[in-house]
Amino acid sequence: MKLRHRLLLPLLALMGAAAPALAQDNWPSRPIEFLGGFPNGSGVDIYARKLAAPLSQALGVPVVVNNRVGAGGNIASAYVAKARPDGYLILFGTAGTHAINATLYRNLPFNPMRDVTHIAHLGDVPNVLITSIQHRPQYTACQAVLADARARPGALNYASTGNGASTHLAGARFAVASNIEMVHVPFTGQGGAVTSLLGGQTDLFFNQVGPALGLVQQGAVRALGVTTPQRLSVLPDVPTIAEACNLPGFESTTWYGVFGPPGMPAAIQQRLNAEIRKIIEAPEFRDWLVNSQGIAPSTVRTTEEFRQVHEQDIARWGEVVRAARASVD
Secondary structure (H helix, E strand, O other): OHHHHHHHHHHHHHHHHHHHHHHHHOOOOOOEEEEEOOOOOOHHHHHHHHHHHHHHHHHOOOEEEEEOOOHHHHHHHHHHHOOOOOOOEEEEEEHHHHHHHHHHEOOOOOOOOOOOEEEEEEEEEOEEEEEEOOOOOOOOOHHHHHHHHHHOOOOOEEEEOOOOOHHHHHHHHHHHHHOOOOEEEEOOOHHHHHHHHHOOOOOEEEEEHHHHHHHHHHOOEEEEEEOOOOOEOOEOOOOEHHHHOOOOOOOOOEEEEEEEOOOOOHHHHHHHHHHHHHHHHOHHHHHHHHHHHOOEOOOOOOHHHHHHHHHHHHHHHHHHHHHHOOOEO
């Protein structure tokens, strides 16, 4: 009996060591969940659903998009940070969730740098300053906004899609750069922020270009400036904030990226990176990014390059958050 046990133990150890490799070799063998931290209709959700279909075809299994909304994307991020790193749960993250929130939130339930596996950088995302044509007809240009803000310190407000979102920090950065006071009014996603702007409850909204584009084209809102260094081809008649507001050097863009839980096997990480790169670099997809969403296609190709961009942005956005004196308990 003891002899049998001695013979079986090495065999069981070998089987245990081979199990993870076998699981990786068979990956993927079932549906993959693509998790976002923002509501349906947000820029994150739009991109995730656009990417999921061709990724599903490339991997040969369904890629299902779900959202766990709340706390500036922290709920979804914390959930993935504690998940099994088996490649069946991946996160659609942003510079907001994984760089801005590192300083904005005093007590995060995850570490934005350590509790991830970097998979793919998806592009740089601009914002556009919009206002209601019906309720704020006097804001025909950015200079009119600044004149009003300086005449009535603290009277103007701006909507955002949530604390820590790019829509929040773009407004905070704008206020600091132009030396004005504005009240931040956070909402949970696009719906509340857009409704408040169109209803006249809020004055301004630094929305992401993709979700804002339809409102601009319908004539419901006026676009006063984009937060990129150059004008965007999707909004060619809209000046940059730098030129429209006489704020040389002003820029406020963030990025989208795909993360896995910490400890994801390198083979799965690199497979996902390769398949996603093929998709987002294809001419049709790049055309959608630029001409439908105003997103600059990514030039960050490897997982290590993505990690470096992420690390640098935690420091860069930390300076912005501190300058704006923004914080969330």
